[in-house]
Amino acid sequence: MNSVLLAPLAFGDVLSIVNNFLLMLGGIAALMVGINMMGSNLEKAAGRHMRRLMAKATKNRFLGVATGAAVTALVTSSGATTVMIVGFVNVGLMTLTQAVSVIMGANIGTTVTAFITAISTTGGGIQAVAIFAFFAFVGVLMNMFGNKDIIKHIGLIFAGLGLIFIGMNTMSRSMATLLDESSNPAIAGAVKDLFAAIGGEGGELSWQIPVLFVLGALLTGLVQSSAAVTAIVMSLASTGVVDMQFAIFVILGTNLGTCAVALLSSLGTSVNARRAAFVHFSFNLIGGIIFIIPLSFATVSGALVSFLQSFIPNIAIQIAVFHMFFNVVTTVILLPFQKYLVKLAEFVVRDKKGSSKGGEEDETLDMRLLKTPAIAIGQARKQIIKMGKLAFSNYKLSLDMLLSGDLGQLNAFAEREKHINEYNHYINSFLVKLTLEPLSQLDEKKLSSFYHVTSDLERIGDYAENIVEYAQTAVKDKITFTDHAVEEIREMDLHLTELYKNVEMTFEAINLNYMPIIDREEQATDDLCVQMQQSHLRRLNENRCTPEAGAVFLQLALNMERIGDHMKNIANSVKDYAPHTK
Numbered sequence: 001m002n003s004v005l006l007a008p009l010a011f012g013d014v015l016s017i018v019n020n021f022l023l024m025l026g027g028i029a030a031l032m033v034g035i036n037m038m039g040s041n042l043e044k045a046a047g048r049h050m051r052r053l054m055a056k057a058t059k060n061r062f063l064g065v066a067t068g069a070a071v072t073a074l075v076t077s078s079g080a081t082t083v084m085i086v087g088f089v090n091v092g093l094m095t096l097t098q099a100v101s102v103i104m105g106a107n108i109g110t111t112v113t114a115f116i117t118a119i120s121t122t123g124g125g126i127q128a129v130a131i132f133a134f135f136a137f138v139g140v141l142m143n144m145f146g147n148k149d150i151i152k153h154i155g156l157i158f159a160g161l162g163l164i165f166i167g168m169n170t171m172s173r174s175m176a177t178l179l180d181e182s183s184n185p186a187i188a189g190a191v192k193d194l195f196a197a198i199g200g201e202g203g204e205l206s207w208q209i210p211v212l213f214v215l216g217a218l219l220t221g222l223v224q225s226s227a228a229v230t231a232i233v234m235s236l237a238s239t240g241v242v243d244m245q246f247a248i249f250v251i252l253g254t255n256l257g258t259c260a261v262a263l264l265s266s267l268g269t270s271v272n273a274r275r276a277a278f279v280h281f282s283f284n285l286i287g288g289i290i291f292i293i294p295l296s297f298a299t300v301s302g303a304l305v306s307f308l309q310s311f312i313p314n315i316a317i318q319i320a321v322f323h324m325f326f327n328v329v330t331t332v333i334l335l336p337f338q339k340y341l342v343k344l345a346e347f348v349v350r351d352k353k354g355s356s357k358g359g360e361e362d363e364t365l366d367m368r369l370l371k372t373p374a375i376a377i378g379q380a381r382k383q384i385i386k387m388g389k390l391a392f393s394n395y396k397l398s399l400d401m402l403l404s405g406d407l408g409q410l411n412a413f414a415e416r417e418k419h420i421n422e423y424n425h426y427i428n429s430f431l432v433k434l435t436l437e438p439l440s441q442l443d444e445k446k447l448s449s450f451y452h453v454t455s456d457l458e459r460i461g462d463y464a465e466n467i468v469e470y471a472q473t474a475v476k477d478k479i480t481f482t483d484h485a486v487e488e489i490r491e492m493d494l495h496l497t498e499l500y501k502n503v504e505m506t507f508e509a510i511n512l513n514y515m516p517i518i519d520r521e522e523q524a525t526d527d528l529c530v531q532m533q534q535s536h537l538r539r540l541n542e543n544r545c546t547p548e549a550g551a552v553f554l555q556l557a558l559n560m561e562r563i564g565d566h567m568k569n570i571a572n573s574v575k576d577y578a579p580h581t582k
Helices: 011-045 047-056 061-075 078-091 096-109 111-119 128-145 149-178 185-197 208-223 226-238 244-257 259-265 271-295 298-311 315-348 367-371 373-404 410-435 441-477 483-509 512-541 547-574
Strands: none
Touching (some): 011 149, 011 226, 061 078, 078 271, 096 111, 096 315, 111 149, 111 226, 111 315, 128 149, 208 226, 226 244, 244 259, 244 271, 244 315, 271 298, 298 315, 373 441, 373 547, 410 441, 441 547, 483 512, 512 547
């Protein structure tokens, strides 16, 4: 151990060490905040495009890789993308086989962050950090004075990118000062001796290789950011504390460590979602083994380092290039074995006894999707459509019981009504959580619409309950309708059925082209309600119906007309955010 450790430290030296250590932590914090800020605002600015990218991932494995790389480059975190994919698999947006290629692409996309970090260490002339610090300033001004959401999001993207460079620069400078032998000989000597003991600074690597690999994985799992650990390794390498051979094995470990987030996020999900997380883990583990075995030989690792050094003078950029090389080569090797990775995941993560084939479960609103609001809103829409189908089918069931006088479906009706109430509570609970996430102006409009739509659907369910009560009264008091009254009820039902069909298409496709039909059918229900009231009075005056039958008939007409009103409300809510159509 270096003898300088035995010398007492002066008060000024202690202050210098503390100051530089705090600055280093602040640099790491700025780096991570910048990564999150840039990624989240890119997602907000391009949420709809990201959803389209994910849809394209279902086409073939190569598009899947490209999609995973593109989305991860946007959100600047393979962990975040993989958590998103776990959520997609969990809710049925993506099959396990489709997810494999997207996960591989995510590992390639995450290397973009490493390149951004590496560039921030370059100097000479006007440094990159100075240029991007100016970007951060411009971004803050855009966010403060921009009058459109897209301008504010772009401003925060610039600010996040600037913070990445500022954080990396602060961390590198403080670490360089902290580890400078002339400024802090005690700390510099201790750290260099420590890394030399496990193979750094030109030391021979043998048994230390798995230690470095596990060290990279553990540190990444703890801070939940491979970018932060990669940045630390780059800083150490740039200050000469560790060499490239040391860095290689830590970087291999960071790729495995980034799986921790996805593995944790898969707890409590469907079988296939857990398998998707395992695929991410197995991909990085197998890739790490493929690289560790040949690189364990000093001649191989030395040749690789010499090759990188021959055309890349900056060691931080060498690390970024190796990071990308590892992920691209691993993807090329394992992509043809996609189905075998799926089979391995199916073997390791077994179906529970009694579960359905393939481990598929009912679609649910996965809370993991909250971090990608554009996707979360799309899933909420799907669940609202399901709630609408339940509400309308219960209306049809209630009318059938009234007209047939057969109450045998009462239990089925009650069970469905219970599901409608559960859907309402469960969807609104999800929407409340979604409001806490940063949303674009368009997504805010959709969210506001969804609250009204679930309320309208619940009211349709309530009117269906009223009709069931009329059916029970009719059976109890032996009330019957005239043939003409039944014809009017069925005619009203035909208009409501046509109205529901077009409202559902309008809401699902966000397409206002169906509005003329909706307006026409809703007006028809209003007109028919008035007609039914007039017809009832005529039949009553002619003694062709009883007052008891008339009371039920009038209430039924009003309830059916109000169901039509709530359906039109749903269609009208789409106008707030639908694109203008001819």
